Amino acid sequence: MTKRDIVMRISEETGLVQQQVLDVVQKTLDYISEALSKGDKVELRNFGVFEVKIRKARVGRNPNAPETDVPIPQRAVVKFKPGKEMREEVLKLTVESLAEAEARQAQADHHGQGSSTPGAPSAPPQGGNFNP
Numbered sequence: 001m002t003k004r005d006i007v008m009r010i011s012e013e014t015g016l017v018q019q020q021v022l023d024v025v026q027k028t029l030d031y032i033s034e035a036l037s038k039g040d041k042v043e044l045r046n047f048g049v050f051e052v053k054i055r056k057a058r059v060g061r062n063p064n065a066p067e068t069d070v071p072i073p074q075r076a077v078v079k080f081k082p083g084k085e086m087r088e089e090v091l092k093l094t095v096e097s098l099a100e101a102e103a104r105q106a107q108a109d110h111h112g113q114g115s116s117t118p119g120a121p122s123a124p125p126q127g128g129n130f131n132p
Contacts, residue, residue, distance in 0.1 A: 003029075036078055048082040 007025055011018040032050065035042050042050040057074040082090065 039076075044083070046083050046085050048080055048086060051079050051081070052076050053079050 003022075003025060007018055007022045010016065010021045010025070014021070032042050036050055036052055039052050041052075044050075053076070055075055055077050058072050060070040060072045062068050062070055
């Protein structure tokens, strides 16, 4: 699911113009990013928690030259911990239903409906002005 998919679905369900929905969704994402970039925790009840953690420095290996150690410095990374309700819903997934979802996504990407592939054409917007 892409940001565009979210905007279109909210627009259809609420009757709001897609551009208004896009503005709200984008502003929400901007605020989350801003908080995380300051090191703040973002807690969305019934959804999950975004948190910045420090990944310790470690030694990596170049697979093309395994005898060479590559120092990897510590760095800040964003971690997500799903909320209880999301975790329970995801646990209900079966291998078969997950495979079906992946097949649907691959078919949508192949037909240009999914925008998870960079440069892939997307379906024209329906109703309202939408400029991704």
